[in-house]
Structures are given as C-alpha cells and as structure tokens.
Amino acid sequence: MQTIDSSELSILQAVVEGTLQTTGDDFLRSLVRNLCLATGVPNGFLAEFTESGTRVRSLAFWTEGEFLEHQEWDLLGTPCEDVLRGNLCHYPSELNKKFPHEQGVESYLGVPLRDSGGRILGHLALFDQKAMPEQPKLLYTFKIFAARAAAELNRLRMEEQLRLSEKRYRALFDEAPIAYVNEDRDTRFLQANHAALRILGISPEQVPGIRGISLVPDTPEAQARLRAAFASVDKGTDSAGVVLELRRKDNGRPVWIQWWSKADLSGQFMRTVFIDITERVLMEQEQAKLQAQNQYLQEEIKSTHNFDEIVGRSPVLQSLLNQVQRVAQTDASVLIQGESGTGKELIARAIHFAGKRKNQPLIKVNCAALPSNLIESELFGHEKGAFTGAVNKRIGRFELAEGGTLFLDEVGEIPLDIQVKLLRVLQEREFERVGGQTPIKMNVRVITATNRNLLLEVAEKNFREDLFYRLNVFPLTTPPLRERLEDIPLLVDFLIGKFAPKIGKKITGIDPKSLQRLQGYRWPGNIRELENIIERAIILADASTLEINPDQLPQTDLETTPDFAPSSDASLDSIAREHILGVLEQSRWVIEGPNGAAIKLELKPSTLRYRMQKLGIVKTKQQT
Numbered sequence: 001m002q003t004i005d006s007s008e009l010s011i012l013q014a015v016v017e018g019t020l021q022t023t024g025d026d027f028l029r030s031l032v033r034n035l036c037l038a039t040g041v042p043n044g045f046l047a048e049f050t051e052s053g054t055r056v057r058s059l060a061f062w063t064e065g066e067f068l069e070h071q072e073w074d075l076l077g078t079p080c081e082d083v084l085r086g087n088l089c090h091y092p093s094e095l096n097k098k099f100p101h102e103q104g105v106e107s108y109l110g111v112p113l114r115d116s117g118g119r120i121l122g123h124l125a126l127f128d129q130k131a132m133p134e135q136p137k138l139l140y141t142f143k144i145f146a147a148r149a150a151a152e153l154n155r156l157r158m159e160e161q162l163r164l165s166e167k168r169y170r171a172l173f174d175e176a177p178i179a180y181v182n183e184d185r186d187t188r189f190l191q192a193n194h195a196a197l198r199i200l201g202i203s204p205e206q207v208p209g210i211r212g213i214s215l216v217p218d219t220p221e222a223q224a225r226l227r228a229a230f231a232s233v234d235k236g237t238d239s240a241g242v243v244l245e246l247r248r249k250d251n252g253r254p255v256w257i258q259w260w261s262k263a264d265l266s267g268q269f270m271r272t273v274f275i276d277i278t279e280r281v282l283m284e285q286e287q288a289k290l291q292a293q294n295q296y297l298q299e300e301i302k303s304t305h306n307f308d309e310i311v312g313r314s315p316v317l318q319s320l321l322n323q324v325q326r327v328a329q330t331d332a333s334v335l336i337q338g339e340s341g342t343g344k345e346l347i348a349r350a351i352h353f354a355g356k357r358k359n360q361p362l363i364k365v366n367c368a369a370l371p372s373n374l375i376e377s378e379l380f381g382h383e384k385g386a387f388t389g390a391v392n393k394r395i396g397r398f399e400l401a402e403g404g405t406l407f408l409d410e411v412g413e414i415p416l417d418i419q420v421k422l423l424r425v426l427q428e429r430e431f432e433r434v435g436g437q438t439p440i441k442m443n444v445r446v447i448t449a450t451n452r453n454l455l456l457e458v459a460e461k462n463f464r465e466d467l468f469y470r471l472n473v474f475p476l477t478t479p480p481l482r483e484r485l486e487d488i489p490l491l492v493d494f495l496i497g498k499f500a501p502k503i504g505k506k507i508t509g510i511d512p513k514s515l516q517r518l519q520g521y522r523w524p525g526n527i528r529e530l531e532n533i534i535e536r537a538i539i540l541a542d543a544s545t546l547e548i549n550p551d552q553l554p555q556t557d558l559e560t561t562p563d564f565a566p567s568s569d570a571s572l573d574s575i576a577r578e579h580i581l582g583v584l585e586q587s588r589w590v591i592e593g594p595n596g597a598a599i600k601l602e603l604k605p606s607t608l609r610y611r612m613q614k615l616g617i618v619k620t621k622q623q624t
C-alpha cells in the first residue's frame with residue numbers, strides 16, 4: 001500500500017476544503033483549479049462527451065491562472081481520444097511527436113471518468129508546455145481527484161435525469177385528459193392538473209388551499225351526492241365512481257363530474273381523479289324533458305278535437321280572429337276572457353299555431369284542476385326530495401314549454417301566494433325548481449284564459465293587480481254564442497259532420513224548426529253546450545234529418561244567465577226571429593218580389609236582409 005507524506009496530505013486537505021462547500025459546476029471548477037495548484041501543472045480540464053460522441057465539451061477549464069469559458073473540440077487525433085477509449089494516458093514529454101496537432105503541448109495526463117455501471121462519461125486531464133515529472137505522487141493525487149470528479153459528474157447526471165423524468169411526469173400529469181387533484185383529507189387542493197383547472201374554472205394561482213367541497217352547491221341532492229362520494233373513497237377506479245354536481249368557481253355554472261378518490265400511502269392525502277360528464281348529464285336531462293314532453297303531448301293528442309276548425313262567419317268572431325292573427329305574430333302576453341265553452345282554448349291554440357313558435361311545444365295547465373299545493377311544482381317543477389312525496393325530480397310545465405307557449409287556463413284560480421311567484425318569473429324571465437337553487441332561464445310565451453271577470457277579482461283582492469296587467473298585455477274576449485246566433489247553422493253542420501260518423505249515423509242535416517229552436521235558445525253553456533245537444537240528438541236520431549225537440553233544450557231563465565251579460569234583449573229578438581223565419585219558410589226563402597218575404601213582412605228587402613243578419617238567420621242546407 002502506498003503511503004503519502006505530509007506535503008501530499010496538506011495538498012489533499014486544501015483540495016477537499018476548496019470543494020467542500022460547492023456542488024455542480026462550481027465544484028468541478030474548484031476541483032480542476034485545485035488539481036492544477038496541487039500538481040503544479042498550469043493547465044487542466046474536465047470534459048464530457050457531446051451528444052454526437054465524437055466531440056467533447058469542457059465543464060471546467062483552467063489555464064495559466066484563469067478559467068476559460070466552455071470549450072468544445074473534436075476527439076480525433078488528440079490524446080483525449082485514447083483516454084476516452086478507457087485508458088489512463090500519461091505522456092510526460094514529447095507529446096507533439098505522437099499528436100502533431102497539439103502544437104506547443106509537451107506533456108499530458110488524462111483519465112476517464114466512469115459512471116457506476118462503468119460507462120465513460122468524460123475525462124479529467126492536465127497538460128503542460130513543459131515536461132511533466134514522472135512521479136507516482138502526481139499520479140496518485142491525480143487519481144484521487146479523478147475519483148471525486150467522477151462521483152460529482154455522476155451525481156450531476158442523476159440529478160439531470162431526475163429533473164427530466166419529473167418534467168416528463170409533470171407533463172403527463174398536467175396534459176392528461178383526465179382531471180387529477182392531490183388534496184388533503186379536508187378537500188384542500190395541493191395540486192391540480194390542467195384538465196381539473198379547466199373543468200372547475202379555477203386558475204393555477206387559486207389551487208393552493210381551495211376546498212373541493214366549496215364547489216358543491218347547497219342543495220339536498222348535491223349534498224347527498226357529496227356524502228356518497230366520501231363514502232366511496234378508496235373503492236378504486238374499477239368502481240363506477242360517484243356522479244357529483246358542482247358549480248364552476250369562475251362563473252357558477254353547473255358542472256357534472258364522475259369522481260374517484262383514494263388515500264395515498266401516508267393516509268393523509270387524497271389522489272382524486274374525475275372526468276367531465278356535464279354534456280352527458282345535460283343530454284340525459286334534455287332526454288327526460290323530451291320524454292315528459294312526449295308523454296304530455298301523447299295525452300294531449302288523445303284529448304284533442306279538431307282544433308284547427310274555428311267555425312263561424314259572424315262579424316264578432318271575424319273581428320276576434322283578425323286580432324288573433326295580429327297578436328300571433330308577437331310574443332305579447334295574451335289574456336283571453338270569456339264565458340265557459342266559448343272557445344278560449346281554441347283561440348289560445350290558434351295564436352300559438354299562427355305564430356313563429358308553432359314548431360315548439362304548446363303546453364297547457366288547467367289551474368282549476370290542480371290542488372293549490374301542487375300548482376307551484378306543476379308550473380316550475382321540483383328537485384328530488386324538495387318536499388314530502390317528491391320522490392323523483394320533476395320537470396315543470398314552464399320547462400316543458402321552453403321555446404314555445406304556456407297556456408294557463410283558468411288563471412283566475414291560481415292562489416295568491418303562487419300569483420306572486422308567477423309575477424316574479426314573468427318579470428325576471430327565469431325561475432327555480434321547487435327545492436332547487438339554480439335559476440333556469442326561460443323563453444316562453446304566456447297565454448292565459450279565464451271565465452271569471454278578472455277585473456272584478458282584482459277589485460275584490462282575489463287577483464293581484466300587477467299580475468293582471470302583466471298578463472293582460474293584449475286582451476281578447478271570446479263572444480258568447482247568443483251574440484253570434486248567426487253562426488249556429490254553420491256550427492250545427494260542422495258538429496253533425498264531427499259526431500255523426502263517430503256515432504255511426506248518416507245524418508244529412510237538421511230540420512228547419514229545430515234549427516229555429518236552437519237559434520232561439522240562450523246558450524249559457526255556449527258552444528260546449530251546443531256540442532252536447534247535437535251529439536245527444538244524433539245518438540237519438542231515427543232519421544237522416546236531425547230533430548231537436550223543445551224538451552231537449554233546457555229552459556233558460558234569469559238564474560242561468562252567466563257572468564257576462566248579453567248585449568241585447570234575447571227574448572224580443574227570439575220572437576222576431578221566429579216570426580221572420582216562419583215567413584221566410586212560407587215564401588221558400590225568397591226575399592224580394594211579389595211572393596217574397598219582404599212584402600209579407602212589410603219591410604224593404606234591404607231592411608229584411610239587415611234584420612236577418614242581425615238575428616243570425618241563415619239558410620241551412622235543408623232549406624236550400
């Protein structure tokens with residue numbers, strides 16, 4: 001074993017102390033400098049292979065008392081080439097005889113630096129313009145320095161590899177299409193990748209400390225989902241995960257995610273993974289809505305009559321239809337008032353189908369048919385668990401009518417507390433489901449109808465005045481049948497055509513006396529009543545001409561006069577009608593001329609025509 005003397009020891013001590021405090025590049029520079037000082041050789045360097053493998057690049061280069069910036073050179077034809085083949089090379093003198101390129105260099109000492117696997121990373125070398133002494137002390141000292149240099153080079157390489165691998169993992173983590181979050185047991189985020197930031201609407205600066213649970217809305221359903229999520233921790237991604245409803249941090253919009261979480265080895269931190277399923281959930285919601293709409297429309301079809309047909313040529317009806325045509329083109333709220341059975345629903349449908357929303361749903365709510373405690377959820381829907389009995393989420397009629405029209409029939413029956421809510425929804429054009437907290441924007445045209453005198457209801461404080469004016473932007477009134485008696489012949493023909501085939505009878509028309517009788521009746525139940533009477537008469541009919549006997553018409557007296565008072569004295573009119581009809585029949589419906597009805601009635605033909613029109617006397621098919 002070789003021993004070292006005190007001068008060598010002090011040199012080594014100086015070297016160790018000189019490199020003790022430094023690492024990395026500084027260490028290498030200090031090592032090369034101290035090697036030169038310790039050996040008395042003026043030039044030294046430490047170099048590594050470049051990527052090409054045919055060149056080397058210096059990591060530290062000491063020459064004549066100063067450092068040179070990084071140098072790079074070809075190996076070919078240099079003593080370094082030998083060193084990098086794995087040999088310690090020592091040329092104490094006359095180097096340039098063997099390597100003619102190395103002009104001015106007399107001596108060289110180089111040693112390869114290897115990694116733990118024996119692979120050569122680079123080399124450490126000394127060179128001089130003078131000959132180098134061939135002392136073992138020099139070689140010994142040099143080898144110690146080389147061993148240290150190799151260790152540091154190795155460490156640097158490992159550090160670089162670690163940095164690269166971390167960078168690769170970081171990129172994998174950051175760029176993964178699945179959201180990853182590291183969080184503590186209190187759901188406080190430590191790290192979140194890009195997908196997580198994008199889905200949750202948070203910026204990288206907001207990550208440290210943000211709590212996952214702060215993104216869960218305070219609705220019973222969302223909180224129940226959160227509890228299920230906590231219970232599912234550690235079940236692993238083989239399980240279906242939990243569907244969570246969140247609100248984005250930036251704009252509060254709802255986000256739906258499928259969520260898995262697992263504790264790490266320490267048990268203190270959670271590795272959470274999730275994917276965005278908002279689109280799927282919205283699609284499912286849309287599907288549920290369409291299903292509900294479909295079911296509703298199926299029911300509607302079952303109860304639909306031939307709604308396209310609004311029969312009548314009377315001036316009052318024509319003027320109403322004229323207004324329907326005009327208002328249909330707008331989105332204005334329409335309030336249709338009129339007695340029961342006068343065709344308010346028919347008019348509401350006509351408005352919808354003549355307007356630009358005709359390809360969107362028309363949804364009807366009969367407010368009188370709903371128990372008052374259910375109206376709100378019927379209109380606006382409810383969340384699961386919103387109240388006892390709300391077992392499932394329900395989509396309300398406003399949501400079903402999105403893009404189309406909502407027809408609120410018997411709007412006068414809505415309780416006052418719901419009237420307030422309805423008013424707010426109409427003003428703000430958004431609503432919340434019962435038990436829900438997410439405002440739902442709406443684009444719905446509202447048409448309402450009532451057979452009550454709503455102004456009277458407002459005066460009696462049964463109906464809110466502000467709501468009345470909001471609904472009554474465009475008022476329409478359906479006339480009672482007794483004000484359009486002239487439409488009765490047309491209506492009777494229409495109704496025979498509607499019911500006879502269904503009942504299976506061949507009816508060609510109505511006998512004139514019966515028609516006269518119908519036109520003399522006051523019709524408190526309006527067209528619905530007429531429908532019933534005609535249907536019943538068809539059922540009872542034995543012949544092809546329909547007959548309606550007096551006992552088939554209820555006796556009208558003042559008690560049966562509806563809310564909406566008639567505009568004229570019906571009894572006088574009906575006497576006049578009966579008389580004129582009788583004369584017309586005698587004269588075979590000839591008005592003018594010597595045998596005409598006008599002469600018999602002592603009226604001018606034009607006056608007779610005017611009276612006939614006013615009293616609704618029209619020739620029917622049988623009278624033709």
Ligand SMILES: Nc1ncnc2c1ncn2[C@@H]1O[C@H](COP(=O)(O)OP(=O)(O)OP(=O)(O)O)[C@@H](O)[C@H]1O
Nearest residue numbers: 309310311339340341342343344345346451527528
């Ligand atoms: N002009 C009309 N032509 C043909 N049928 C009509 C006409 N007006 C109403 N009807 C028919 O009369 C019946 C009652 O009409 P509708 O239900 O529209 O009345 P309403 O005023 O809404 O009644 P309610 O106030 O009782 O709800 C319906 O079967 C409808 O088809």
